[in-house]
Amino acid sequence: MEEIQSQSDNYRSSSSSASSPITTKIPSNNLYYLRKPNLRQPISFEDSPDWGEDDTEIDIDQVEEEEELGPTPFAATTATGSPALSKLNSGSLPSIPMQEISANDVRKIAGVSIVWKDLTVTVKGKRKYSDKVVKSSNGYALPGTLTVIMGPAKSGKSTLLRALSGRLRDPAKMFGEVFVNGVKSRLPYGSYGYVERESTLIGSLTVREMLYYSALLQLPGFLQKKSLVEDAILAMSLGDYANKLIGGHCYMKGLPNGERRRVNIARELVMRPQILFIDEPLYHLDSVSALLMMVTLKKLASTGCTIIFSMYQSSTEVFGLFDRICLLSNGNTLFFGETLACLQHFSNAGFPCPIMQSPSDHFLRAINTDFDRIIAMCKNWQDDHGDFSSVNMDTAVAIRTLEATYRSSSDAGAVESMIVRLTEKVRVTAIFVFVSFSSLLSISGLPAHIKEIKIYTDEESNQHSGPVVFLLGNLLSSIPFLFLISISSSLVFYFLLGLRDEFSLVAYFVLNFFMCLLVNEGLMLLVASIWQDVYWSMLTMVSVHVVMMLAAGYFRIRDELPGPVWTYPLSYLAFHTYSIQARPSIPGLLENEYVGTSFAVGQVRTISGIQALHSAYDISPDTNVKWANLLVLFVMAVGYRIVLFILLYFRVSKNIAICRFYACNRNTNKGR
Ligand SMILES: Nc1ncnc2c1ncn2[C@@H]1O[C@H](COP(=O)(O)OP(=O)(O)OP(=O)(O)O)[C@@H](O)[C@H]1O
Known part of the structure; x- marks a missing residue:
């Protein structure tokens, strides 16, 4: 018991211990991650960052009700976001062109719901198509929301994104089902936009010219392209840069990385897509540009667009803007659900997020097998340079625990029943x-x-x-x-x-x-x-x-x-x-x-056909x-x-x- 107590205490940083009833002194070298065994309790504000005034218990029904009500206006979205956003609005964070983010300017888009069920992607290994890059993934993205696919490098994020958009590269093969608005079909041309990780912009054009050029290529001749270009500029908060040369010239620097990324996204927006896939929108961006990018995407989502993107890591305030997270490790889905529920899930599995740590860092620390090399290094040092027991956590064990906890959790059940509802x-x-x-x-x-x-x-x-x-x-x-x-x-x-x-x-x-x-x-x-x-x-x-x-x-x-x-x-x-x-x-x-009838929910639970339809139709269990x-x-x-x-x-x-x-x-x- 003492061991468990001491390990449990190791999770609390000095600031959390101040408010904690547990008075045990925390070792000063405890900056690393340890597993906390059998901790099954709701996250408290002492354990996790402050996410606003909401209770940390997630009311799935309420969330679904909100989803059914459709996209929320931007003002409403920011009001319930992370505290970092309220800081941003109150001006305590570096200022960004928020004047462009106005609900009045917003044109509504009819976003689509996308559901993936049992999705597996294999690539040709030494033997025939034996390597699974994505393994039996389930999830969904709804109109007006931001869904992030997160995970360590090479975990299959980009592959899943490509599979959903129908843009897998040879020799990858996809198995499983993708439903668009409840129908098993591919996304038709023009209904979606896919933004690659690398910018491919013409440096000698201004932002407006670049977007107009894209519009000419993408849209049929009879459409009014200028207004679509202006809409895209507005949506991506590029008003101040519209007439600037992308590559710059001898007296002027080219566009910064953040703006280049936003121009790249704006290029897809000229088509007014219902769903947008973005591979690493924060790639090579500093923290301010990253936050501006995510706020802009949140604004875009509030118009009704469905946005799915992959991401390696994010800051706490950026993380607070996500609606749903799909956490991958080595192709396995370790979690799919609301972002707050993900924190709860880690806590339930015995890995509560320490205060002062970004949730995404925390997740990656637990599931990134690259940390095993550091552990091995620390083990060699241990004898000569003191105690490194705090980093001796086997990532493989953590992944297995998280996987097992997710499979038997109500979160997996909620995803399955939502998938049933969206497809049934x-x-x-x-x-x-x-x-x-x-x-x-x-x-x-x-x-x-x-x-x-x-x-x-x-x-x-x-x-x-x-x-x-x-x-x-x-x-x-x-x-x-x-x-x-x-x-x-x-x-x-x-x-x-x-x-x-x-x-x-x-x-x-x-x-x-x-x-x-x-x-x-x-x-x-x-x-x-x-x-x-x-x-x-x-x-x-x-x-x-x-x-x-x-x-x-x-x-x-x-x-x-x-x-x-x-x-x-x-x-x-x-x-x-x-x-x-x-x-x-x-x-x-x-x-x-x-x-x-009944529908399988995860591997351990089933729900009846009546339950699956209950909230949508008044169908009796008799x-x-x-x-x-x-x-x-x-x-x-x-x-x-x-x-x-x-x-x-x-x-x-x-x-x-x-x-x-x-x-x-x-x-x-x-x-x-
Ligand atoms: N078409 C393909 N052919 C062969 N291998 C592939 C193909 N697509 C993906 N892979 C392999 O699948 C693995 C996952 O790649 P993917 O790009 O999806 O990972 P990721 O999580 O996006 O990583 P990163 O962020 O580092 O790009 C990699 O090892 C990659 O080499």
Whole structure:
């Protein structure tokens, strides 16, 4: 115990010990890193740098809520950033052209979410593609955020960045999946920008000319390039340098490194990319230029752009600006998540960040195997030059511990469930689109229905038929056709999308869609009998469908729909509601697809399909209520036909239709 206590105390610097209840004296040579065994406690402000007033416990739900709200304005972002930023705003740090950073100047960009799942990159070693440079990495980047890929040299940072942007160099090969906005696809030309580590600028051009030249190369002829160039200059805070020669001349020095890097990024911004990949944005920059660069990128992210970059090391204030960190060591992901959670993770694994140390230095010290050489050197010296036990930490052991802690942590779980949410939305969308648009397309049968009603009117006036005979005949003759349509289109859709391969589930899907078509046909007959005119009937049906889609709870969760009109009665009248998700207690096709399923979360945990969708859709954890939902659809189909019966009995039999009524009125007016 004493040993543990003394090691634990070694983590505290003199300043932390002052405020610490632990009064043990700290050895003066304790400037090195040691592992603190089994320390599982939340980070306290004594152990870690001051990150503002927030609690260090991370509320994932709150973070996700903020993400769903979309990009925050720049002012808001800086307000909750690291204390260094508040210093910067109060003027205690060297001044930078902050006048350019104004929320009013900001044009919003529709950023994209990018998700990588089980991503592995191999390169050709001595044997065939055996060397893994990136190993089964999982992570995501969201619009309006800064995501940093951090790690020691040769840990695979640039390779991961290249793999995500689809720019891997031969002979590297990528395995795994990359989703862009939930869809497994490559980023199309123009939607992303990739900034290389080395500047490739033409020294004899001014900044503005360089950007204009880039715009000419990148953009089609008809676009107004000048305004895009000015936007890029503004976004990268280059206003003071716009007319300066990049390479300088005999009486004037060329642009400093920081500005050159920003010009390099601005070159990509002329395309107004939704996502920006930057390899080492702080490469060769001094601390002021580095901070200015990161503040500028933070401002850019606040416009909605998704920014991912690699970085070897950063200062504390720069680190405070990151939203998420992907920590790599030798291709392995040791952590992915919020930056504060990373500090907590190191603390949980027994490596709390000592006060006065930059978090990034701390992380790298723990996972950089290059330190092993220093350890070996110290061991040789140890006998002759005193005690070097404080540096005797085996990096390999630290990496293994961090890896194991991450695998079993809630952080890994949170990443997995976020990945599930970002990618699963696609399947839900597909089901919604299929049901909504297939039933919408079926209104093409309206002219035939109108003709049938006209024939019925004639027959009825000759007393050859009645509404019951007409309705029964219509229903019985349409059932085989509707069933054929529902089974053929459902089967194609179901297996094309790869929904759950189980007979009962496929059968429910077909039945559900068949019921939807039956309800829709009842509605069509009703509308057709009211108007008895193709144009007006079509217009009414399309409008009714659009309103029902909006009220069904897909575009906006039903609990959040305005109560009057949208929830009561529209969402209850829309058959889409019952078909797809329905009331919280009566889910439809989503229950079919997700209830009883589970998704692997890390290596030790699973979450249910319901949990994965819970916050996005009001889906119930109860099983088998989908049959109640089918019953509701059946009642609706019958209900529409009862209303139609009443209408036929009282109106059509008397040859009354709204159109004819208006036409009659017009003729009477003309006669006068
Ligand atoms: N196309 C390739 N062919 C062969 N080896 C490659 C390829 N791409 C990456 N590597 C190797 O993968 C390892 C990781 O490289 P990468 O550039 O991704 O690391 P890094 O973390 O960005 O390091 P640094 O910051 O030093 O550039 C290196 O050993 C590199 O030589």
